[in-house]
Amino acid sequence: MIAGLERIVGREQVLTKEEELRLYEYDGSVETGRPDCVVFPGNKSEVVEIARWSNRNGVPMVGRGAGTGLSGGALAREGGVQVVFSRMNRILAVDYENQRAVVEPGVVNLELSRAVARAGLQYAPDPSSQKSCTIGGNVSENAGGPHTLRYGVTTNHILGLEVVMPDGEMYRIGGAAVDAPGYDLVGLFVGSEGTLGLVVEITAKLTRLPESVKTLLAVFETTDDATETVVALTARGITPAACEMMDGWTIRVVESWIRAGLPTDAGALLLIEVDGPREAAEEQAAAVVETCRAHKAREVRTAKDEREREALWKARKNAFGAVGRVAPDCYVQDGVIPRTRLPETLRRIGEIGKRHGFEVGNIFHAGDGNLHPMLCFDRREPGTFERAMAAASEIIALCVELGGSITGEHGVGMEKDRLMPLLFSETDLELMKRVRSAFNPSGLLNPGKLFPVSKSCGEIRAPAMGRGPSEPIEGARNERVGSDAETRGGTQR
Amino acid sequence: MATEVQQTMAVKAGETELADYRDFARCVHCGLCLNHCPTYRLWGREADSPRGRIRQMFLVDSGEMAMDATFVTHIDRCLDCRACETACPSGVEYGKLVELARGRIEREYRRTGMARLGREIFYRRLLPYPKRMAALGGLMRLAQRSGMQKLAQSTGLLKLMGLETRAELLPEIDRKFFSTETTRTFPARGVRRARVAFFAGCVARMTFSALNDATIRVLQANGCEVVVPEGQWCCGALAVHAGYRDVARELARRNLDVFFAGGDGFDAIVTNAAGCGSTMKEYGLLFGPESEDHERAKGFEDKLRDVTEFLDELGLTAPMQRVPLRATYQDSCHLLHGQKVREAPRRLIQAVKGVELVEMELSDQCCGSAGVYNVTQTETAMALLRKKMECVNATAAQVILTANPGCLLQLRAGAKLAGDGQEVLHVVELLDRAIEQERA
Numbered sequence: 033m034i035a036g037l038e039r040i041v042g043r044e045q046v047l048t049k050e051e052e053l054r055l056y057e058y059d060g061s062v063e064t065g066r067p068d069c070v071v072f073p074g075n076k077s078e079v080v081e082i083a084r085w086s087n088r089n090g091v092p093m094v095g096r097g098a099g100t101g102l103s104g105g106a107l108a109r110e111g112g113v114q115v116v117f118s119r120m121n122r123i124l125a126v127d128y129e130n131q132r133a134v135v136e137p138g139v140v141n142l143e144l145s146r147a148v149a150r151a152g153l154q155y156a157p158d159p160s161s162q163k164s165c166t167i168g169g170n171v172s173e174n175a176g177g178p179h180t181l182r183y184g185v186t187t188n189h190i191l192g193l194e195v196v197m198p199d200g201e202m203y204r205i206g207g208a209a210v211d212a213p214g215y216d217l218v219g220l221f222v223g224s225e226g227t228l229g230l231v232v233e234i235t236a237k238l239t240r241l242p243e244s245v246k247t248l249l250a251v252f253e254t255t256d257d258a259t260e261t262v263v264a265l266t267a268r269g270i271t272p273a274a275c276e277m278m279d280g281w282t283i284r285v286v287e288s289w290i291r292a293g294l295p296t297d298a299g300a301l302l303l304i305e306v307d308g309p310r311e312a313a314e315e316q317a318a319a320v321v322e323t324c325r326a327h328k329a330r331e332v333r334t335a336k337d338e339r340e341r342e343a344l345w346k347a348r349k350n351a352f353g354a355v356g357r358v359a360p361d362c363y364v365q366d367g368v369i370p371r372t373r374l375p376e377t378l379r380r381i382g383e384i385g386k387r388h389g390f391e392v393g394n395i396f397h398a399g400d401g402n403l404h405p406m407l408c409f410d411r412r413e414p415g416t417f418e419r420a421m422a423a424a425s426e427i428i429a430l431c432v433e434l435g436g437s438i439t440g441e442h443g444v445g446m447e448k449d450r451l452m453p454l455l456f457s458e459t460d461l462e463l464m465k466r467v468r469s470a471f472n473p474s475g476l477l478n479p480g481k482l483f484p485v486s487k488s489c490g491e492i493r494a495p496a497m498g499r500g501p502s503e504p505i506e507g508a509r510n511e512r513v514g515s516d517a518e519t520r521g522g523t524q525r
Numbered sequence: 526m527a528t529e530v531q532q533t534m535a536v537k538a539g540e541t542e543l544a545d546y547r548d549f550a551r552c553v554h555c556g557l558c559l560n561h562c563p564t565y566r567l568w569g570r571e572a573d574s575p576r577g578r579i580r581q582m583f584l585v586d587s588g589e590m591a592m593d594a595t596f597v598t599h600i601d602r603c604l605d606c607r608a609c610e611t612a613c614p615s616g617v618e619y620g621k622l623v624e625l626a627r628g629r630i631e632r633e634y635r636r637t638g639m640a641r642l643g644r645e646i647f648y649r650r651l652l653p654y655p656k657r658m659a660a661l662g663g664l665m666r667l668a669q670r671s672g673m674q675k676l677a678q679s680t681g682l683l684k685l686m687g688l689e690t691r692a693e694l695l696p697e698i699d700r701k702f703f704s705t706e707t708t709r710t711f712p713a714r715g716v717r718r719a720r721v722a723f724f725a726g727c728v729a730r731m732t733f734s735a736l737n738d739a740t741i742r743v744l745q746a747n748g749c750e751v752v753v754p755e756g757q758w759c760c761g762a763l764a765v766h767a768g769y770r771d772v773a774r775e776l777a778r779r780n781l782d783v784f785f786a787g788g789d790g791f792d793a794i795v796t797n798a799a800g801c802g803s804t805m806k807e808y809g810l811l812f813g814p815e816s817e818d819h820e821r822a823k824g825f826e827d828k829l830r831d832v833t834e835f836l837d838e839l840g841l842t843a844p845m846q847r848v849p850l851r852a853t854y855q856d857s858c859h860l861l862h863g864q865k866v867r868e869a870p871r872r873l874i875q876a877v878k879g880v881e882l883v884e885m886e887l888s889d890q891c892c893g894s895a896g897v898y899n900v901t902q903t904e905t906a907m908a909l910l911r912k913k914m915e916c917v918n919a920t921a922a923q924v925i926l927t928a929n930p931g932c933l934l935q936l937r938a939g940a941k942l943a944g945d946g947q948e949v950l951h952v953v954e955l956l957d958r959a960i961e962q963e964r965a
Contacts, residue, residue: 049595050582051581051590051595051596052572052595054569054580054584054590055577055580055581056571058557058580059554059556060553060554060556072569094555098556098559098560099556099557099571100555100556100557118567118569118570119569138569140560142560143560146886161555161556163557163560163561163612164557164559164560165556165557170879172849173712202775271857289616349614352613352614353555353613353615353616355616357615357616380905397904405639510548
């Protein structure tokens with residue numbers, strides 16, 4: 033059977049040995065799923081042939097970019113063939129005048145921005161994993177990032193797609209122009225977590241680099257002051273390009289490693305970025321400063337130059353890695369709440385932590401209410417793991433209770449599938465399943481994702497790099513911290 | 526001449542140096558390293574990425590995977606450039622892990638005939654012995670000067686042997702080697718601001734003696750008394766990278782003896798080779814806390830400075846003339862990723878008036894030199910070099926500056942094979958030129 037695949041792509045481009053397959057059973061999440069073979073197509077027609085082969089042989093198929101996802105979206109949960117797009121990594125065309133680019137799915141997010149930077153353009157979605165993650169993966173997961181607040185998530189930047197269906201038919205959806213007529217199939221595909229089709233070509237929108245960027249650091253004595261400031265900014269109609277919050281505990285951890293000049297005695301800080309034409313940016317920055325001051329900011333600093341700006345963002349984007357050094361185990365969750373309820377939520381999260389004996393660290397996209405509470409502990413201490421998981425469950429339940437969601441950007445994948453009923457009724461889920469069936473009737477494409485697997489006993493397993501005990505987790509994301517690669521599940525359509 | 530390194534290089538019975546579980550556990554397989562890895566960028570395969578290699582090393586160490594040819598191939602293909610360490614948010618010490626894995630491969634894996642023989646001869650029978658290396662150098666010099674190499678090249682003999690590109694990569698042997706037979710002291714020019722010991726290298730003293738001389742002149746001109754202690758030899762970096770950790774330890778111990786002899790303190794031990802510096806700053810890994818040499822090794826680490834780092838800390842005081850040229854800087858991996866020194870060489874370059882420094886794209890990516898990688902994995906090294914030269918050519922620089930002899934060799938080959946005939950200099954050679962002109 034494998035010979036059929038080898039005929040399509042060549043022997044060199046098919047992996048079947050166990051030791052090779054074990055390198056594709058993980059991604060950036062804590063999930064695992066080992067494929068039965070891995071194939072590296074070099075072009076669209078090979079993908080078409082692979083899909084036909086999979087369909088003919090009744091073999092499950094799942095796409096993979098760089099494998100930086102945080103919910104197991106690209107893992108072969110039910111085995112089968114994993115289609116890895118790392119060879120399809122060319123930027124096919126850039127239309128500078130009309131600000132769009134045509135790329136293969138394996139193009140790395142940051143490389144597209146780099147390639148067009150000289151023309152004063154960028155590809156706006158900037159997940160923290162942008163230096164590794166691929167645009168194909170971003171499309172499947174509808175990736176976001178800190179600058180989502182102003183620029184929107186991936187779906188706001190995709191004009192057209194070429195997709196290969198599970199039966200091997202290839203279609204073009206959307207187009208080169210904004211708002212193609214007919215059903216918004218691009219909107220449907222972006223964020224479908226690889227369950228509807230394999231994306232083989234992407235027409236993406238390019239955005240002008242702002243004339244001026246101002247990065248501000250506002251320092252507060254308490255988290256309440258910081259969260260109140262975020263609420264006030266929203267109320268005043270100020271939309272910064274990014275608005276990130278870090279609490280005092282996290283500041284101290286991050287600063288001890290990254291040394292970006294953060295105030296270690298502060299209760300919380302906000303990293304706020306405004307951009308646009310010079311005057312507009314300055315005006316906005318002034319309004320932000322005023323709002324921060326009005327909410328008891330003890331200091332508001334503006335980054336003097338690009339170097340200082342980079343240092344601040346480095347502190348932000350590498351924060352989870354730094355936190356990972358504090359304790360052998362650290363669980364980061366990904367929940368969403370309406371941003372107006374930030375002060376109350378953080379207080380209650382703190383209480384939940386305390387009740388279970390943890391200090392909860394918080395660093396997150398405050399501007400859009402996307403929380404990442406972190407619980408650090410050492411699982412070798414008896415009972416700690418269970419307590420951490422119990423606290424995590426309560427926090428996720430709290431997010432839903434407050435009118436939020438079980439995931440902000442990491443996706444559902446095979447990690448939170450069984451949490452979907454917290455948000456959707458059975459009939460709601462049934463409609464989604466009908467959509468999936470319309471495109472993926474056999475269910476061979478990326479099986480076991482998004483929807484609760486009926487036979488599941490409600491356990492998420494957490495093997496650390498394929499070793500150590502697998503523990504069951506109740507109701508929460510279990511992430512051995514490392515990246516905060518953002519893959520947004522469509523919170524900002 | 527001090528005695529040859531004693532012949533105690535045999536593998537110690539029962540030596541089992543393995544990575545700690547916690548070192549692996551730091552990797553959370555987030556994948557942020559992938560696109561910083563030169564081999565992943567070339568082939569897009571997890572097995573040839575830092576994350577995938579860590580996974581393979583772990584599986585082998587935990588007994589879940591066999592130490593077979595496939596594993597060895599992927600570990601051999603690693604440049605040990607450590608760009609992944611710079612990219613890693615969790616602080617995984619990849620260099621340490623891969624070096625330990627290579628140590629285990631050398632202890633337990635039987636390579637095939639010629640590869641095994643060649644490695645054994647070079648690492649065990651030649652590298653540790655200054656006299657043998659000098660004799661080898663002499664032979665190579667003879668071959669180069671007598672035109673044998675040219676003859677071999679022109680008749681296509683080298684091509685036939687698949688050595689054509691390698692010949693370009695081999696260093697030209699100096700007429701006169703840089704001497705460390707007796708301790709030499711070079712006085713500071715003007716007021717003495719520091720007293721430093723100079724580390725001269727092994728292969729470098731036969732092929733880069735001019736660079737060594739220039740380094741000493743620049744140090745002197747900036748108020749340093751420079752001592753070249755006798756009896757010093759290879760730092761052990763090549764051996765560490767190849768997995769010959771016992772050989773490396775013996776070499777390192779010898780340097781500990783030489784540089785700490787007499788107990789007279791130096792302000793710093795200075796090297797102009799980033800690759801050597803990186804290993805010497807990690808002597809503590811060769812002599813763990815249980816070793817009687819641990820304290821000395823840590824003391825050595827503390828004193829060791831790359832020459833660019835040292836001059837930058839000290840501050841340039843020598844008068845320098847304008848050197849009008851357009852230059853680009855290639856980060857030496859073991860300076861940037863190994864020692865985390867990025868700005869110092871750039872500041873020194875910009876201290877020379879008239880130099881226009883144009884940054885190339887991806888200057889933090891390996892040029893393919895990587896110690897002896899360009900000889901052992903020539904095809905890959907050349908593919909990386911071609912990519913490097915595209916970035917270099919795009920800057921329209923006349924001069925490529927870097928901070929390590931290996932990189933100099935590789936980039937010189939690059940300038941010849943795929944460049945615009947750029948001149949390739951070590952950063953201190955640029956400083957030397959500026960200073961020399963002032964004096965002239």
